[in-house]
Amino acid sequence: MIIWKVGMEDMSDSKLMRGTMVLTAATFASKILGLIYIFPFTAIVGQTGIALYSYGYLPYTVLLSLATLGVPLAVSKFVSRYNALGDYQTGYRLFKSGLIFMSITGILAFLILFFAAPYIVPWIIENPTDKGNTFEEIVFTIRMVSVALIVVPIMSIIRGYFQGFQSMGPTAVSQVIEQIVRIVFILAITFSIVNMMDGSIGLAVGFATFGAFVGAIGGLAVLLTYWFKRKSLIQEQVEKSTTDHQLSLKAMYKELIAYALPLSFVGLAIPLYQLIDLFTFNNTLIGTHLTQDESEVAFAVFSNTAHKIILIPMALATALSITLIPTITKSFTTNDTGLLQKQITQTYQVILFLTIPAAVGMSILAYPAFGALYGLEDFEIGGYILRYYAPITLFFSLFAVTSAILQGMNKQKIAVIALAVGLFLKLVTNSWLLSLFGPLGGVFATYAGYVASIAVTVWAIGKYAQFNYKLIAKRTLLILVFAGVMALGVIATNVGMQHVIPITNQLRAFPTLFVGIIVGIVIYLYLGYRSNLAGQVLGARFSFLNRKKQKVKQEGS
Template sequence: MSKDTFLKGAFILTVAGIVVKIIGSVNRILLSRLLGGEGVGLYQMAYPIYLLALSISSAGIPVAISIIVAEKLALHDYRGAKRVFHISLGVLAATGLIFTFLLYYGAGWLIEHQFVRDVRAYYAIAALAPAIFFVTVLSSYRGYFQGLQMMTPTAVSQIFEQLFRVVTMIALAYLLLPRGLEYAAAGASFGAGPGAAAGLMVLLYFYWRHNSEFQHHMNMQPKVRQESGFRIVGRIIKLALPVSLANIMLPVVSNIDLLIVPPRLEAAGHTVEQATESFGYLTGMAIPLVNLATILTSSLAASLVPAVSGAYTLGNKQSIYQRTATAMRIANLITIPSFVGMWLLATPISQMLYGTPNAGICIAILSVGIFLLGFHQVTTGVLQGLGHTTIPVVNMAISAVVKIIMSWLLTAMPELGIRGAAWATVADFGVAAVLNMYFVYRYVGFSINLTDTFKAALASAVMGGTVLMVYDAMMTYTLHNSISTLGAILSGLTVFGIVILLVGGIEARDIEQIPKVGSILAKTLRTLKLLRR
């Protein structure tokens, strides 16, 4: 089977993640214009319930499958890998069907018991039910391909899923709008089903395309005793449960923010309206930018899991160390300049994207969290690949407690206000990252490479000076803020790229792993004497 290196796989997933984000942004704009605030509100009442049901039914399963499949392939046990996939597929198909019926028939119960207070949201909740089955089955295939260290099927399916989802959402919302806002919101919700079905069709194509080659390996393999089905299911549950808990914890922490931050802002002297506005700047504007900046590190984490798992199965500690070091170095090349650029241009970015400078202070503070969150994501991928899936979720729970305490104390201080809540979020990322790093050092022996970090920091500092000069110069000539901000960002990226090449912060093998253009780009940079041989 043709495998991607973990770095190439990360690049593939990153490109897909960016495309998915762009399509999603277009969708939010069109849906908001079509349904207005009230219609989007009905849709948003249904969607968190769907995500919760999905988290319980399947979240964590792809990670577990990828770990076990990678273990089997490392031992050349192709029959075992296929057996893991078939068992997980059967289990997930059953659980997906169960949760589909639970959500469909439970929609009325949620309305009746006022867990959802607007009765019009019933149609949107029920319309999301079919998607659970398709997404749950989809997760089994994605876990299987990721275990094979083939990231292209997952990446392509993500793009097709999002594209079909958005097209169906907008089309049905538009067609059903004359019947009423609740039916239009339901049409938008229903789009998740066809989207997941399209993604599944893509994965079925890749499965059919590669199955004959895999079957050949199975036929050539000598017979070995296979694990029982109960043992495989037990291992999947053991590995997946902590990951599922971590996925559930994210919306739980967000809801805790909702319960703590606005009241504590009021305690600091804000009116209800001011508290709501500040909370929107933090959670609706600043945090999405942090998540956007860490697309590559989350992709690195996903790609690391099977790569580390396979090496761990073979007892290859040196390979685990090298892959961890490479992932951390690449993460630094993304997160450190992103932190510096967003810190310096926080207010202009806020004005450019959201039409207000008021989110600038939250963006500036949370920019520190880009480096820490990227650190946390990569170390989580390493620990999961080692089979220690419980450790990251325990560390997340500890960091969440720290965040709650800091949010309660700092947000109520009049001199801090929403800045206190932002710093509490940064502390949340930081504590989780430090705790993860302790365990990575304990199990892998890896610690932060100060030389690589210094090179990234030096290039980022030069980039930061360039960003400020270009922005100020362009604004002096009365250019629009958006043009000046984009000009500063592009100039900063160019300078960072040149400086990091000059100081030797990027290796030839890193460039060569970029899909399609990597080898050509590396050769060109060598010719220009900007890349070490």
């Protein structure tokens, strides 16, 4: 009986890890799709259209997070806990009441955003003129995206319920389908309005934001298909519950909110920073540094187009490291200090090894990267902002992962405090730095906020995990040296390539970007391989990088 139980636990752990990997892959695929579509979309609507798109999407993202309050993860944690106790009834009751509750919060969020749209516009641009996006266009865009708030919260509760059964497939498939439907709709509708019907950019962007609702319908359809297939099986388990805690709705939601609030707030880090920029960027710069259309282009680059490029290495690094978080939870819970130290060290190493060279490379290749991906219309301002903003990918990654480690150690409240400190610093310095440095002021204020937040999370990990940073400090120094050598090679390549093939159109930017990336990768990986740093950091995942093991194999043969 004991052997069978242990076997079942191993199978359960295996299923959970496999499910986590599937969900991580789907999230990564969804993010990549969300990046790729922005290039043709920008080609259709331009940077001013992208700015308008951001005006609608940023308030929507924040309000959506407040409406859902981290529900998928919180519900999955709640359902999983009571299912493990043989109480399927409690989780099912939460699911049924949650569908009603999330429908109400979704409708309320929709009504708030829809009717608040005219009052939000002056916070974004005090007196919009016809030289940029007009008052009516911004209101229309915000109202079009607000409709998605009716559907998305309902999806979040269904996803969370499935995840509580360690079934990640429905969430994974629905995420990818939602993104595909949204992107196809956005590109089709904007191309039709601008290129075929000769409609305005404002109209096209308004309908593009409506793509959030269309995509959500696609995602919901997938989830409902899964639900009707599994409904009888789930109800059978509910009826066979061995116990019923008979929790009141008040007690259930109190427990749910305790899980959800920290997860929701930390997950909102980037949108909250962008919301501060949304309400300060244009109103600080218009009339002092830039005209309205110039400020809107700079805002589009900063908040969306350059930002999308920066998220690429962050997505890869966090996807590789975040899989360690469930094991960190287990080590912390079982008080296995040695293993916990090893896992945290590995997590830090993966992030630093991947994002430091990526940040350096993106900064050096900022102009060819922006030109190749978005064309030369706003090449100067795009390359200029991207050059200084690129290193933020390291800070985004570090905060995401250190917050996840604290979550694994059940110290998520500290991650919330860290974010609050960073946001406060961003809020009080943003307008001042924008007035001093123009568009780069927003970049510098973001750096200041993230450095403060990371200082808190790094300190907390050191204290509560008794983590010693000496090895990480040594590895960071070595990575910086390698990234510095790589930088010299990439700078020489960039200058040489632009001398041979000047960037006079979008197509001519590609060779410089491609060759620069290849040279950077070759130099950095060569140094990492020769020093065996690559093997120590990534050898468990990519055995060919582990030079010492390769040497032992060769000697053995």
